[in-house]
Amino acid sequence: xxxxxxxxxxxxxxxxxxxxxxxxxxxxxxxxxxxxxxxxxxxxxxxxxxxxxxxxxxxxxxxxxxxxxxxxxxxxxxxxxxxxxxxxxxxxxxxxxxxxxxxxxxxxxxxxxxxxxxxxxxxxxxxxxxxxxxxxxxxxxxxxxxxxxxxxxxxxxxxxxxxxxxxxxxxxxxxxxxxxxxxxxxxxxxxxxxxxxxxxxxxxxxxxxxxxxxxxxxxxxxxxxxxxxxxxxxxxxxxxxxxxxxxxxxxx
Amino acid sequence: xxxxxxxxxxxxxxxxxxxxxxxxxxxxxxxxxxxxxxxxxxxxxxxxxxxxxxxxxxxxxxxxxxxxxxxxxxxxxxxxxxxxxxxxxxxxxxxxxxxxxxxxxxxxxxxxxxxxxxxxxxxxxxxxxxxxxxxxxxxxxxxxxxxxxxxxxxxxxxxxxxxxxxxxxxxxxxxxxxxxxxxxxxxxxxxxxxxxxxxxxxxxxxxxxxxxxxxxxxxxxxxxxxxxxxxxxxxxxxxxxxxxxxxxxxxx
Numbered sequence: 001x002x003x004x005x006x007x008x009x010x011x012x013x014x015x016x017x018x019x020x021x022x023x024x025x026x027x028x029x030x031x032x033x034x035x036x037x038x039x040x041x042x043x044x045x046x047x048x049x050x051x052x053x054x055x056x057x058x059x060x061x062x063x064x065x066x067x068x069x070x071x072x073x074x075x076x077x078x079x080x081x082x083x084x085x086x087x088x089x090x091x092x093x094x095x096x097x098x099x100x101x102x103x104x105x106x107x108x109x110x111x112x113x114x115x116x117x118x119x120x121x122x123x124x125x126x127x128x129x130x131x132x133x134x135x136x137x138x139x140x141x142x143x144x145x146x147x148x149x150x151x152x153x154x155x156x157x158x159x160x161x162x163x164x165x166x167x168x169x170x171x172x173x174x175x176x177x178x179x180x181x182x183x184x185x186x187x188x189x190x191x192x193x194x195x196x197x198x199x200x201x202x203x204x205x206x207x208x209x210x211x212x213x214x215x216x217x218x219x220x221x222x223x224x225x226x227x228x229x230x231x232x233x234x235x236x237x238x239x240x241x242x243x244x245x246x247x248x249x250x251x252x
Numbered sequence: 253x254x255x256x257x258x259x260x261x262x263x264x265x266x267x268x269x270x271x272x273x274x275x276x277x278x279x280x281x282x283x284x285x286x287x288x289x290x291x292x293x294x295x296x297x298x299x300x301x302x303x304x305x306x307x308x309x310x311x312x313x314x315x316x317x318x319x320x321x322x323x324x325x326x327x328x329x330x331x332x333x334x335x336x337x338x339x340x341x342x343x344x345x346x347x348x349x350x351x352x353x354x355x356x357x358x359x360x361x362x363x364x365x366x367x368x369x370x371x372x373x374x375x376x377x378x379x380x381x382x383x384x385x386x387x388x389x390x391x392x393x394x395x396x397x398x399x400x401x402x403x404x405x406x407x408x409x410x411x412x413x414x415x416x417x418x419x420x421x422x423x424x425x426x427x428x429x430x431x432x433x434x435x436x437x438x439x440x441x442x443x444x445x446x447x448x449x450x451x452x453x454x455x456x457x458x459x460x461x462x463x464x465x466x467x468x469x470x471x472x473x474x475x476x477x478x479x480x481x482x483x484x485x486x487x488x489x490x491x492x493x494x495x496x497x498x499x500x501x502x503x504x
Contacts, residue, residue: 115445203376221415
């Protein structure tokens with residue numbers, strides 16, 4: 001009976017991971033349906049069809065893949081940390097490539113359609129998020145995959161890396177919602193208030209993205225879902241604990 | 253010299269609290285300037301001037317006051333917990349009243365101008381946030397100010413309450429950004445892309461709100477800014493630790 005609470009906790013964790021994947025995949029599919037069915041499909045020719053690649057890449061890259069890259073630490077918490085780190089870095093690399101394709105698509109479309117760049121709040125938030133995401137990926141690579149930094153520096157940077165990762169996911173979700181609102185008001189402003197199917201579908205997509213962010217946030221911050229400490233690994237990096245008191249990472 | 257790290261940490265904390273207040277107040281002032289100067293000022297007469305009360309109340313109530321209500325636990329961490337709880341509840345009540353006034357303003361304006369309600373993603377997110385905010389306030393009141401729940405229930409609910417509080421702040425910031433984008437596209441769509449002063453001011457407001465959320469998020473999740481544990485208080489409630497293993501809150 002003593003074991004029942006951790007078992008309940010593991011079952012809840014597994015259930016929530018499942019829910020997060022359903023929410024994430026549903027968001028990607030809904031973005032595809034929205035752009036494919038309501039907005040004329042996809043092409044790489046400077047037309048609106050090229051713009052349509054932008055939302056799909058951003059939701060797939062900066063939201064779904066970024067979220068899953070963060071989640072691997074919790075899902076594979078019994079695997080050797082080195083392997084999980086590698087997986088974390090690879091999924092983030094895929095997310096980065098996908099996001100850059102999405103960015104190129106929208107800038108390319110703007111150039112062809114002679115639409116100014118970088119004037120909207122969506123673009124300001126999106127550009128900030130992508131630049132910080134690149135920075136976070138490079139810093140993560142330097143600190144944790146090819147450890148050029150000292151153990152103390154790594155341990156000090158870890159909580160910053162963890163916080164920034166979650167903050168970037170939240171910023172990606174927020175920027176996506178801004179993109180949804182912009183796209184709707186640019187295209188269907190006169191009919192949006194009549195609960196037209198496209199408007200409702202895009203709103204539902206927004207709510208799914210919010211739910212994805214909330215479930216991920218819960219899974220990442222809940223105490224009992226944390227990777228259990230491993231003394232050998234602790235010598236290399238320390239989880240979530242800020243060691244700014246000058247102590248060594250082996251003596252938290 | 254041993255004391256230098258905690259002192260540095262306290263100085264960083266004080267500095268960041270200062271930054272958060274500057275960001276929060278600047279957001280409220282900028283919303284006032286935007287609505288007062290660019291959008292025709294304020295009035296309670298069913299006109300667009302009544303709508304203008306909505307953004308001001310929401311930024312002041314659901315963002316700035318809600319953020320500060322959360323922050324009091326960190327700022328007054330040496331005060332008796334009972335007093336801090338009371339202050340937390342009172343600021344949240346003010347935030348709630350302000351938000352309800354803001355909601356009434358926009359529904360009243362919609363009715364007078366014959367604009368449909370609740371069709372946009374902004375309205376869906378905003379209504380969800382306000383309903384959950386009310387629920388969170390009532391639950392907080394029942395669990396922590398007039399403790400009708402058992403100590404075990406309170407201890408189990410605390411991490412949920414803390415997570416939901418931060419999630420609601422993030423949702424409030426996100427919803428505000430959606431509101432900014434909607435207001436700009438409804439009113440200045442033809443000139444927004446020309447970097448018109450109103451558009452730039454509103455974008456800057458959005459970025460300030462994001463920064464406010466990020467600083468608050470950092471202050472609330474950083475390990476060393478946590479309220480130090482107090483054995484007497486621990487008997488009543490447990491900080492951030494989920495006690496789902498059936499243990500009593502006095503034996504975390």
